[in-house]
Amino acid sequence: MSNLLSIGASGLNAAQVALTTVGNNISNVNTPGYSRQSVVQNESISPNGGRYTIGSGVDVDSIQRAYSDFLTSAVWSSNSSLQRATTYNNLTTTLNSMLSASGNLQSSLDSFYGAFDTVANTPGVASSRQSLLGSAGSMVTTFNTLAQQFTAQQGQVNSQISTTVDGINSVSKSIADLNAKIRQAGNNVPNDLLDQRDTMIQTLSGYVGVSTYQQTDGTISVYASSGQALVSGDKSFALSTGKDAYDASRTSVLDTTGTDITTKISGGTLGALLDYRSNVLDSVQNQLGQAAVALATSVNTQQSKGLDLNGNQGGPMFSVPAPAVMGNTNNKGTASVSASITDVSQLTTSDYVLSYDGSNWNLATTSGQSVPMTTNPDGSYSANGLTFNLSGTAQKGDSFQIQPTRAAASGLTLTMTDPNGIAAAAALTSKAATANTGTGSIGAVTVDDPTNAALLSNATLSFPTAGTYQVTDSSGNVLGSGSYAPGQTISANGWSVTPSGTPAANDSFTIGINSNGLNDTSNALALASLADKGVLNGGKQSVIDSYGTLTTNIGTVGSQAQTNLTTQTSLHNQAMSAQQSVSGVNLDEEAASLVRFQQAYQASAQVISTSQTIFSSLISAING
Incomplete structure (x- = not known):
């Protein structure tokens, strides 16, 4: 019994x-x-x-x-992708909001260029010129405000990177502590400890992409997407943040040895922050800066090709900062580098790294793409519309980062305060001699080099025979001569003309400063036409088109981020549903x-x- x-x-x-x-x-x-x-x-x-x-x-x-290892791992992976998509979408949504909140730059550009048309129609009216400067000031403010908003988001992203790294370290320590308890339990592991560890790993996967490996003693080793071990047994390995080797205002992620692993991290919130900063925000700031440089350069150049209301050659209307050059904190030599923009039409939105290999200087984009350079006679280097001047002695491995346009929009300023300084008139005109017998005539005189010291000096273009020409200055010095054919362009003293018709032997024309400056508005019309003139991308893209491309790119990035978030949400829900069907x-x-x-x-x-x-x-x- x-x-x-x-x-x-x-x-x-x-x-x-x-x-x-x-x-x-x-x-x-x-x-x-x-x-x-x-x-x-x-x-x-x-x-x-x-x-x-x-x-x-x-x-x-x-x-x-x-429990299912496969389904749980799928949840961790989908959670990493979901948190990345969520963070990325939040950032791009904020970016689009900034574009709207900072003012309509498109309208400001239209008003600015349109104001030149008004000046052209009323060249002697002071209010028209003052209104132009007002439009220019409003446009500069819009550029500055938008750039400041982008800079503020850079700071926010840097702060979030530090916060996220702190979260990764805290969760990694908790996982290591749970590993210790699980190992101590031996074969009779309390299920609640296993559940807690899985939950912690899922939380960690939301911060950064992870991979795991089950050890024979029941512990789990966890690795970040960079390959850095975060947890091994009862030990956790903390990541840290530090200043970028070039830009002290930029936060980098470092492993336990202090090695920069920023470019190796992907997945989760941290991966989204780093990816967005490098591939979206940096590019957006550079594009806006490129538009500011193109605007300032094109307007200042055209200004210098005309005469202002005081009869002087037009001065600059805007100023922009020079390209930023930052040396690597690990540089050993005494070399220094300065950079300048010499050809806006070739300017890109890339940032560059100029490095010395012990024998030669090499240029590459920050993404690693090699860029060929031209060596100039003075020892400087040129590439992509930039010129680099070097001094001092470099050591092997020394490098410098160049940001050509990053700060241009925030540093754009209106330097002209006197409305009389607007160069509405053409700088030069031509006048045919009264004794001319041929059918030759000269229309506009094109200014090719406004920096030429003799630009405004009088010169005479004569045709000793019907097939030859000669240019002389006011002292009779010959500036140029040669054979002539109808439609040929003739240049001297920084200007050029293309006569039409057929000049007869001994015909001549005087080229000199525009004496009708108060009534001439041809340069104001040329300034207004800059709204549609190709300045960037090899002379194919105007400033307005450049800004339009920027807004389109931002809208596209935002749309793609929203679509990806929808997709990742669905995938995560499916993974959770499959996992919950078992657990x-x-x-x-x-x-x-x-x-x-x-x-x-x-x-x-x-x-x-x-x-x-x-x-x-x-x-x-x-x-x-």
């Missing part, structure tokens, strides 16, 4: 454990990261003896959690199990009661 009693007791114990387990499942139905648990039972092994054996009841081997608690199933184990408990209790009754009857019979 003792066998029946022990069998009933074992069943009672097994049912009680199962009921407790089901109750725990029901209690944690809404607990994030909880994995459904179930009782693993086995029939007790009976000792051999006699002609037959009778079972010895049931043993509870373990409490097992419903999640189903209340209907648990309710059914509760009834089943309750009945088993009651039945086992009845077995014990029966064994007691039989035992009592036996005792009574013996005593009777």
Whole structure:
């Protein structure tokens, strides 16, 4: 009868454990990261003896959690992608909002160029000129405001990078602590520790892309997308942040050895922040700066080709900062580099690294693409519209980062304050000699080199014969001569003309400063036409088109980020659904199990009661 009693007791114990387990499942139905648990039972092994054996009841081997390595890893991976998409979308949404909140630069540009048309129509009206300077000031303010908004987001991204790295380190330490507890538990690991560790790894995957490796002692090693170990056994390895080797205002991510791993990190919030900063925000700032440089350069150049209201050659209207050059903090030599923009039409939106290999200087974009350079006679180098001047002595491995346009929009200023300084008139005109007998005539005089010291000096273009020409200055010095054919362009003193018709022998023309400057508005019209004139991209893209491309790019990035977020949300939901189909608690199933184990408990209790009754009857019979 003792066998029946022990069998009933074992069943009672097994049912009680199962009921407790089901109750725990029901209690944690809404607990994030909880994995459904179930009782693993086995029939007790009976000792051999006699002609037959009778079972010895049931043993509870373990409490097992419903778990799938594959599905859990899929959740971690999808969570990393989702958090990256969420962060990226938030950043691009903010960027689009900045574009709207800072004022409409497109309207400011239109008003500015349109104001030159107004001056051309009313060259002597002071209010028209003052209005032009007002439009120029408003446009500069819009450039500055938008650039400041972008710079502010750079600071916010840098701050978020530091905060995210702190979060990674905190979670990594928690995982290491859980690893220690799990290893101490041996083979009988509490399921709640395993669930907590999985939850922590999922949290970590939201910060940065991770990979894991299950060790034989039950611990898990966790690695960042850069390959850096974050957790190994009961030890965590903290990342850190530091200043960029070139730009002290820029936050970089460092591993435990102090090595910069910024470019190697992907996935999660941190990957999104670094990717957005390098591939979107830097590019946007450079594009806006490129437009500011093109605007200032084109307007200042055209100004110098005309005469202002005082009869002087036009002065600059705007100024922009020179390209920023930053030496690497690890440079060993004494070399220094300065950069200048010499050809706006060839200017790109890239930043560059100029490095010395011990024998030669090499140029590459910050993304690593090699850029060929031209060596100039004075020892400087030129590439992509830039010229680099070097001094001092470089050591092998020294390098400098060049940002041609990053600060141009924020540093754009209106330097002209006197409305009389607007060069509305053409600088030079031509006048045919009264004794000319041919049909030759000269229209506009084109200024090719406004920096030529003799630009405004009088010169005479004569045709000694119908097939030759000669240019002389006011002292009779010959500036140029040669054969002539109709339609040929003739140049001297920084200007050029293309006569039409057929000049006769001994015909001549005087080229000199425009004496009708108060009434001439041809240069104002030329300034207005800059709205449509190709200045960038090899002379194919205007400033207005450049800004239009910028707004289109920002809109496209935002749209792609939103689409990607929608996609990643769906994928994560699918991964979670698949994982929860295995590990999640189903209340209907648990309710059914509760009834089943309750009945088993009651039945086992009845077995014990029966064994007691039989035992009592036996005792009574013996005593009777």
